[in-house]
Each structure stands twice: as structure tokens, then as C-alpha cells.
Amino acid sequence: MKFSRRHIPGIIAAVAVISIGGFVLARTLAPKPPPPLLTAIAQMGQIENAVLATGTLNPANVVNIGAEVSGRVVSMDVAQGDLLHQGDIIARIDPQRLMNDIQQAEGNIVQAEATLRDRSSMMEFGKAQMERQKVLVESGVTPRAQYESTLAQFSSYVAQMENQRVQIENQKLALEQRKLELAKATIRAPIGGIVAEVVSHKGDTLNVFREAPVIVRMADTRTMIVRAQVSEADIGKVKAGQKVYFTILGQPEKRRFATVKSTEVSAAGVSLDPTLTTGPPDAVYYNVTFETPNDDGMLMPSMTVEVHVVLGESINAITVPSQAVSRRAGGSATVQVVDRNGGITSRAVTVGLANNFRVEIKSGLKAGERVLLPDPDGAPAAAVASVTKGR
Numbered sequence: 001m002k003f004s005r006r007h008i009p010g011i012i013a014a015v016a017v018i019s020i021g022g023f024v025l026a027r028t029l030a031p032k033p034p035p036p037l038l039t040a041i042a043q044m045g046q047i048e049n050a051v052l053a054t055g056t057l058n059p060a061n062v063v064n065i066g067a068e069v070s071g072r073v074v075s076m077d078v079a080q081g082d083l084l085h086q087g088d089i090i091a092r093i094d095p096q097r098l099m100n101d102i103q104q105a106e107g108n109i110v111q112a113e114a115t116l117r118d119r120s121s122m123m124e125f126g127k128a129q130m131e132r133q134k135v136l137v138e139s140g141v142t143p144r145a146q147y148e149s150t151l152a153q154f155s156s157y158v159a160q161m162e163n164q165r166v167q168i169e170n171q172k173l174a175l176e177q178r179k180l181e182l183a184k185a186t187i188r189a190p191i192g193g194i195v196a197e198v199v200s201h202k203g204d205t206l207n208v209f210r211e212a213p214v215i216v217r218m219a220d221t222r223t224m225i226v227r228a229q230v231s232e233a234d235i236g237k238v239k240a241g242q243k244v245y246f247t248i249l250g251q252p253e254k255r256r257f258a259t260v261k262s263t264e265v266s267a268a269g270v271s272l273d274p275t276l277t278t279g280p281p282d283a284v285y286y287n288v289t290f291e292t293p294n295d296d297g298m299l300m301p302s303m304t305v306e307v308h309v310v311l312g313e314s315i316n317a318i319t320v321p322s323q324a325v326s327r328r329a330g331g332s333a334t335v336q337v338v339d340r341n342g343g344i345t346s347r348a349v350t351v352g353l354a355n356n357f358r359v360e361i362k363s364g365l366k367a368g369e370r371v372l373l374p375d376p377d378g379a380p381a382a383a384v385a386s387v388t389k390g391r
Contacts, residue, residue, distance in 0.1 A: 037338060037342070037372065038372070038373040038374070038375065039338050039370045039371060039372055039373060040320060040321050040324060040370070040371055040373055041368060041369070041370055041371075042318050042319070042320050042361065042365050042366065042367050042368065042369050042370075042371060043318070043319055043320075043367065044316060044317070044318055044319075044367040045316075045317065045319060046313065046314065046315050046316075046317065047313065047314050047317050047319050047353050047355065047358055047359075047360050048308075048310055048311075048312065048313035048314075048353070048355065049310075049311045049312045049313070049353050049354065049355050050308040050309055050310045050311060050355070051230060051234040051237055051238060051308070051309040051311060052306070052307070052308055053228040053229055053230045053231075053234075053288065053306075053307045053308075053309065054228065054229060054304065054305070054306060054307065055226045055227055055228030055229065055246065055288075055304070055305045055306075055307045056226070056227055056302060056303070056304060056305070057224050057225075057226055057248075057299050057300065057301060057302065057303040057304075057305055058224065058225055058227070058301050058302065059193070059196070059219035059220055059221050059223075059224060059225070059301055060220065060223040060224060060225040060291055061191070061193075061219070061220040061223070062196065062217060062218070062219050062220075063190060063191055063193075063217070063218045063219075063220070064214045064217055065090060065187065065189070065190065065214070065215055065216050065217070065218055066212055066213050066214045066215055067093060067184075067187060067200075067206045067208060067213045067215060068181075068184045068208060069093055069098065069181045069184050069185055069208060070093075070205075070206055070207050070208050070209065071093040071094045071095075071097060071098075071185065071205070071206060072093065072094045072203065072204070072205045072206075073091055073092070073093055073094075073200055073201065073202050073203060073204045073205075073206065073215075074092050074093065074094045074202065075091060075092040075202060076090075076091045076198070076200070076201055076202045076215075077089050077090060077091060077092070078090050078091070078195050078198070078216060079195065079198065080195050080196070080197060080198050081194060081195060082194065082195045083193075083194050084189040084192060084193060084194070084195065084218065085189065085192045086189055086190065086191055086192050087188050087189060088188060088189045089186060089187070089188055090187045090188060090189055090215060090216055091187045091200070091215050091216075092185060092186050092187070093185040093186075093187070093206065094185070095182055095185045098178060098181050098182040098185055099182065101178045101181070102175065102178045102179060102182060105171060105174050105175040105178050106175060108171045108174070109168060109171045109172060109175060112164065112167050112168045112171050113168060115164050116161065116164040116165060116168060119157065119160045119161040119164050120161055122157045122160070122161075123154070123157035123158055123160075123161050125157075126150070126153050126154035126156075126157040127154055127157075129150045129153070129154070130147070130150045130151050130153075130154040132150075133146055133147040133150045133151075134147055187215060189218060190218075191218060191220050192220065192222070193218045193219050193220035193221055193222070194218065194219055194221055195216050195217075195218060196216075196217045196218060196219040196301065197216065197217040198215075198216050199214045199215060199216060199217065200213065200214070200215040200216075219301060221294050221297070221299070221300075221301070222293070222294055223291055223292070223293060223294065224291065224292055224293075224294050224299045225289060225290070225291050225292075226246060226258070226289065226290055226291075226292060226305060226307065227287045227288070227289050228246075228287070228288045228289075228290075228305075228307040228309075229268050229285035229286070229287060229288075230263075230285060230286055230287075230288050230309070231283065231284070231285055232267075232284040232285070232286065235263065235286045235288075237309075237311055238260060238263055238288055238309050239260065239263075240260050240261060240262055240263070241259060241260060242259070242260045242309055242310060242311070243257065243259065243260075243309075243310040243313075244257070244258050244259065244260050244290055244307060244308065244309045244310065245257045245258070245307075245308050245310070246258075246292075246305040246306060246307045246308065247305065247306050248298065248299065248303055248304075248305050249303075249304065250298065251298060256292055258290045258291065258292045259290060260288060260289075260290050260309060261289050261290045261291060262288075262289050263286060263287070263288050263289075264286055264287040264288075264289070266286075267284045267285065267286055268285045268286060268287050288307075288309065312353050313353070314352060314353050314360055317352065317353070317360045317361075317362075318360065318361045318362075318365060318366070318367050319358040319359060319360055319361065320335065320358065320359055320361060320365070320371050321357070321358060321359075321371075321373060322354065322355075322356065322357060322358060322359050323373055323374050324336075324359075324371040324372065324373055325349070325351060325359045327351075332348060333348070333349050333350070333351050334346050334347060334348050334349065335347055335349050335361075335364075335365060335371045335372075336371060336372035337365070337369055337370070337371055337372075338370045338371065338372055339370075344372060347364055347365065348364055349361050349362075349363065349364030349365050350362045350363040350364055
């Protein structure tokens, strides 16, 4: 068959299509290579088993500072957030009424002392009369009844004078009480800390007989308390005295360490009174508390913290990823060890601490050895191993 020049391009195109189709068909029919091995190296490091919880920071000591005397607040010397030292002035109550009471008490003492002097003079007069009547009675000039009358009068003068002395002492005590009340009109900080809340303001009238007026609330933020909510599944693992550490959002890299102080018996937000129970909550949590120093002042009230209650830890441990360990009934465990040539050997190991990410290998494996991980598509390590061996 003869072809003209005009048929040559079509022939070339047909040959090309056939060649490409054959290549694609060959690629499709060719066997796929086995998937690459997923491995991890046994590492030497630290591992811990911990209960994770979310907590809230609050001052360990909050004090309500109120007034002990009634009156109008004439000055408020602090504002919310102020840092105070013990003895710093917080507020002042109008002292005029108290000063008037002091003047009145001082006047009462002066008057009582003048009365005492008068009683003393009367007693001396009665004593002289009694002694004179005694002589006259002994001489037979005056009847004994007259002497007894002057004796009774003298005894009355003595009693009046002693009573007046008691009244003077009472008046002096009243004066000291008025002075103490005047001192209390200047309200001072009983502790060092920050002003968490200002309740009363300048111009308010306080009545200590009708209610217990609160002027400010102070928080001692030098020591903070953390209440961490631990789930009911983990609360049985947490005990007083266990090591705990936490971080705050502003310093996620800084761990602050403390010790568990206590666990609360009642669940958070749940009353033990059966008459108040409205049904079980969706999730039950229990408060675990501990205290921590606030030396750098970074811990503020109501901050959210991430808490780790350490159940166990090992410092120099050989660890592998959790998925590399196959556990069997009876507590035995194995790992698939990959040698330098790609060969895979199943090896029994003894495991120690474990968390959601890594497992401690106490024996059966050395640091630096490579272990097989499961196929991410779901095939177990043994299946991957068999594919690798048959390659």
C-alpha cells in the first residue's frame, strides 16, 4: 500500500497514542511497592503519669474590713487594686461626735473627783464627831445612843467616798473607751494585700448597731489557692501530699510546683442536701485544692490554670510511643524491633509508667533501637511486618 506525504502526520499521531496507552496499561498492571516502614527510636528521657485538670486561682486569705464605730465616711483613701501594707489608712469616719464624747467623759471625771473631795471632807468631819462623842460617852456626859448615831453617820460617809472612787474609775474606763473609738474612726489595713473591692464611699453613713458595715475587701495575694476540678473517673487517684504543677495562660512555659492539700467530698456545684437535688449533672467533678506562693505577682484572682497532678514519674527512662507497644492478657507486652537491614523481630518487654503518649520500657529494649509503629491506615504492626519480610 502506498502512502502519500499527506498521510504521514496521522500515522505518527496514531503510533504515539498506542505507545502512551501501552505505557499507562503497563503502570496499572505492575505490582505496587510495599508501604514504607513507620518507626520510632527508643529515647532516654523523663516520663510522667498525671491527672490533667482545669483550675481557678484565688487569694488564700480574703478579709472584709468594716467600721467599728458609727458615723459618716469623710474620706476614702484607697481605690480598687491598690497595694497596701499592714497599718495603711483605708478610710476615716467623722470624729466630731467621738471627740465630743471624750470631752464629756473628761468633764464627768472632773466632776466625780470634786464630789470625791467633798465626800472626803464629810468623812473627816464625821470621824471627828464620832471621836468626840466617844470621849463624852466614856465620861458619862452623853448617852451611848448619841455616840452610835455619830458612828453610823461616819460609816455612811466612808461608804459614800468609796462609792465615789468606784464611779471615778468607771468614768476613767469610759474615757479610755471613747479614745479607743476615736482611734477606730481611722480605719487601717489589718493585713498586707490588694484592695479587691471598695464597698463604701465618701459620704456614706455607717450604723454599726443596725448592720455590720463593710468598707473594703482586701485580698492577701502573697499566697494563692487553686481549686482544680478533677473528673469522677480520676478523683480516686488523687491524694493529699501528691506533687502538682500548673501553668497560666500568660506564662505557658513556666511550671509552678506545689503539693495537693485536700480533696473536697461534695462534687462541685452539687448539694449534699437530697431535698435540693434536681438530678445528676452531665459531668461530675470534684475540687482538689492546693496553695502556691505568688512571689512574682503574676498570679491574679480568677485566673484559669492548667493543673497536672503527678501520679508517678521516672527521670531517666527508656520510652517509646504508646502505639508501638502491644499488650496481651496477663500483663505481658511486646514491641516490633527493626534492625539496620530492615529486619523485624518481635521482642518481649517489661513496661512501667504509661500515659496517653509514651510508655516506659523497663527491660527488653535499649535506647537508640528502632521500633515499628502501626500503619496509619489501620493495619497492625504485625501485618506491616509481614509485608516487609516478603518484599
